[in-house]
Amino acid sequence: MTPIPWSPRPRPWTGHAGAAGVRRWPDRGPNQEDRHRVLVAEVEGLSKRYGTVQALDGVDVAIEPGCTGLVGSNGAGKSTLIKLLLGLLVPDQGRASVLGHDVAADPLAVRARVGYLPEGACLPEDVTAADFVAFMAQLGGLPPRPARERAAEVCYQVGLDEERYRAVGGFSTGMQQRVKLAVALVHDPSFLLLDEPTDGMDPQGREDMLELIARIRGELGIDVLVSTHLLGDVERVCDRVVMVHGGHVLAQGSIAEVAGTTEPGFGIQLGDNGPEVLAALAAAGLNARPSGRGSGGPMASPPVDEILVQGSSDLVRDVAAERGWPLRRLVPRAPSLEETFLRLQAANAGPAAPAADQPAQATPEAVWGARR
Amino acid sequence: MTELSTTPAGTIYDRGYRHYEGPREGRGRRVRAIAVAGVRRVLGLKRNWKTKVVPWGLLVLAFGPVLAFIGVRVLFAEAADEFFTYAQYLRIVAGLLLLFAATAGPELLCPDRRQNVLALIFTRPVTRSDYLLAKLAALLAVMGLIAIVPLVVLFCGNTLTADSAATYLGDHLDDLGKILIAGSVLTVFYSVTALAAASLTDRRAAATAGYLGVFLGSSALANILFFTAQFDGKRWVAFLSLSGLPGRFVDGLFGAGFDPGTLAEQARFTGPGYLAGMAAVAAVAAAVLIWRVLRLRP
Numbered sequence: 001m002t003p004i005p006w007s008p009r010p011r012p013w014t015g016h017a018g019a020a021g022v023r024r025w026p027d028r029g030p031n032q033e034d035r036h037r038v039l040v041a042e043v044e045g046l047s048k049r050y051g052t053v054q055a056l057d058g059v060d061v062a063i064e065p066g067c068t069g070l071v072g073s074n075g076a077g078k079s080t081l082i083k084l085l086l087g088l089l090v091p092d093q094g095r096a097s098v099l100g101h102d103v104a105a106d107p108l109a110v111r112a113r114v115g116y117l118p119e120g121a122c123l124p125e126d127v128t129a130a131d132f133v134a135f136m137a138q139l140g141g142l143p144p145r146p147a148r149e150r151a152a153e154v155c156y157q158v159g160l161d162e163e164r165y166r167a168v169g170g171f172s173t174g175m176q177q178r179v180k181l182a183v184a185l186v187h188d189p190s191f192l193l194l195d196e197p198t199d200g201m202d203p204q205g206r207e208d209m210l211e212l213i214a215r216i217r218g219e220l221g222i223d224v225l226v227s228t229h230l231l232g233d234v235e236r237v238c239d240r241v242v243m244v245h246g247g248h249v250l251a252q253g254s255i256a257e258v259a260g261t262t263e264p265g266f267g268i269q270l271g272d273n274g275p276e277v278l279a280a281l282a283a284a285g286l287n288a289r290p291s292g293r294g295s296g297g298p299m300a301s302p303p304v305d306e307i308l309v310q311g312s313s314d315l316v317r318d319v320a321a322e323r324g325w326p327l328r329r330l331v332p333r334a335p336s337l338e339e340t341f342l343r344l345q346a347a348n349a350g351p352a353a354p355a356a357d358q359p360a361q362a363t364p365e366a367v368w369g370a371r372r
Numbered sequence: 373m374t375e376l377s378t379t380p381a382g383t384i385y386d387r388g389y390r391h392y393e394g395p396r397e398g399r400g401r402r403v404r405a406i407a408v409a410g411v412r413r414v415l416g417l418k419r420n421w422k423t424k425v426v427p428w429g430l431l432v433l434a435f436g437p438v439l440a441f442i443g444v445r446v447l448f449a450e451a452a453d454e455f456f457t458y459a460q461y462l463r464i465v466a467g468l469l470l471l472f473a474a475t476a477g478p479e480l481l482c483p484d485r486r487q488n489v490l491a492l493i494f495t496r497p498v499t500r501s502d503y504l505l506a507k508l509a510a511l512l513a514v515m516g517l518i519a520i521v522p523l524v525v526l527f528c529g530n531t532l533t534a535d536s537a538a539t540y541l542g543d544h545l546d547d548l549g550k551i552l553i554a555g556s557v558l559t560v561f562y563s564v565t566a567l568a569a570a571s572l573t574d575r576r577a578a579a580t581a582g583y584l585g586v587f588l589g590s591s592a593l594a595n596i597l598f599f600t601a602q603f604d605g606k607r608w609v610a611f612l613s614l615s616g617l618p619g620r621f622v623d624g625l626f627g628a629g630f631d632p633g634t635l636a637e638q639a640r641f642t643g644p645g646y647l648a649g650m651a652a653v654a655a656v657a658a659a660v661l662i663w664r665v666l667r668l669r670p
Contacts, residue, residue: 086495088670108497112396116495118670122488126419138405139496141396150392157389167420183492188392220389 046094057247069234072244115184125169140187174205267333410510442529459626477566478579485574491670520555568657571664610639621646
């Protein structure tokens with residue numbers, strides 16, 4: 001589908017007969033450049049140190065087209081990675097490329113095609129949203145008149161109607177996040193970097209923001225990288241995830257791959273001796289691990305309340321019968337992203353943590369192998 | 373009875389998001405956008421009335437006497453002939469420029485850092501050099517408006533209200549050149565020093581107070597040292613007076629002579645000497661400004 005040229009004047013709606021005034025974002029099919037693009041961003045051996053703190057330690061990340069979640073706890077290196085992708089920081093080691101441009105060699109070309117929603121307050125208080133978004137559009141290269149018109153359009157799309165003529169200083173946190181999203185979108189970027197987009201928002205505002213992000217990817221065809229520590233948000237809107245912790249990449253891949261849900265799994269309660277049960281299941285060739293919902297938390301010492309298993313339920317039955325353990329519960333259950341993250345984080349912090357130079361691709365084997 | 377129309381009377385417009393396929397401009401547009409936004413900010417345009425009080429008040433003080441003087445000349449002709457000389461008016465303007473620079477410089481730089489707006493600006497294809505250039509251009513434009521335009525208006529008024537405009541223009545053309553030179557020098561001097569002061573803090577009030585304090589305090593210190601202390605080469609103390617340099621340069625340029633008994637008169641330096649002093653101060657301020665802005669981190 002040919003991209004619809006943006007026009008300063010409203011065009012007659014030629015779509016289906018829906019409710020008048022509905023906010024409809026036309027699909028954007030891949031253009032010639034997109035079709036040949038394999039990766040939106042690529043990072044190889046990237047390291048960054050702040051004084052004595054190693055923020056990133058030789059990370060390799062591949063961001064594929066689509067919506068990718070960048071998750072990690074506070075201080076994990078998420079914002080540092082984003083700033084390195086934007087060329088705002090100079091890496092100590094390694095290289096990064098975004099949309100085919102080497103970040104170190106041509107940071108301005110990268111920034112011309114990338115939209116960024118930073119974490120925290122960053123808006124001028126005594127300027128109206130419309131004026132500021134138009135100003136930022138001009139910084140993206142748009143001439144003044146199209147910049148004003150496009151600012152009005154984008155403000156409307158992110159849910160700022162008449163409010164856009166008010167000074168930003170009087171806005172709620174949710175509205176300020178919308179202004180920041182409008183700023184990120186107004187110059188029509190090909191790749192959006194959203195740093196904690198739902199930070200400080202109330203539940204309804206958070207829902208709205210997640211819906212907006214989903215529409216940006218789904219209807220506009222803009223690739224998105226969402227940095228957050230809210231894994232539920234990532235599960236809602238992303239199709240891929242990169243998990244970082246302590247400057248290392250714990251796992252990356254599609255959410256199904258990382259969470260280990262590419263094959264059916266189930267949760268069981270079997271006997272009282274967690275480690276013994278886990279060992280017996282592993283000996284039977286089953287991928288089994290604590291769910292992380294037990295009283296002791298992820299990778300906890302016994303008792304283990306629930307064990308997640310991937311493989312044949314018949315094998316579980318056979319193991320239980322051989323040992324004489326009561327099979328108290330067996331239900332279909334996939335591990336959540338949060339459980340996976342906590343387990344990988346704990347594994348990374350333990351003595352069996354992978355060395356920094358080991359690849360951390362999240363094939364199911366790699367994820368489940370962390371337990372072994 | 374009214375009949376319903378069978379043809380559609382209205383049109384449904386799609387206000388949906390569309391990708392921008394229009395022209396994209398280069399570095400010049402981005403610099404200009406920041407500069408224009410800076411001018412608006414300094415003058416309080418598109419902001420609440422409180423932000424307009426100081427800049428527009430100073431503009432009224434800069435233009436008001438000139439317009440009033442020209443009005444008097446039109447009404448009473450020769451009666452107001454010696455009301456103002458260009459040097460006198462430039463000395464008044466120098467004071468206004470000091471006040472304007474003290475408020476406008478911090479207004480341009482401090483809020484961007486304090487409100488973390490740089491986190492957005494520098495994620496566009498804008499370099500720190502672009503940012504600095506634009507901010508400097510904005511301040512130079514507004515300061516030039518105060519330093520040069522009133523004097524040019526005064527010159528035009530004098531020319532048009534003279535008995536013979538051609539004769540006046542021929543006799544005083546060098547004054548026009550001096551007005552442009554003096555106005556430009558004062559504009560650059562105050563703009564660079566004010567931005568340098570503003571680059572040292574993200575608090576507007578602290579930058580304004582610090583700037584005025586250094587300029588006025590240095591002048592007081594220079595006078596105290598000159599008239600109370602005894603040491604060799606104390607005439608060089610005249611260059612310590614930052615707020616005195618522009619006025620002495622203007623007096624030297626127009627050949628007006630220094631007031632008797634003052635530090636300037638007793639130090640026996642000439643206009644070019646004070647110009648060199650201003651250049652040295654501006655160079656140091658520019659170095660500080662560049663160093664600070666290039667180190668800005670969003």
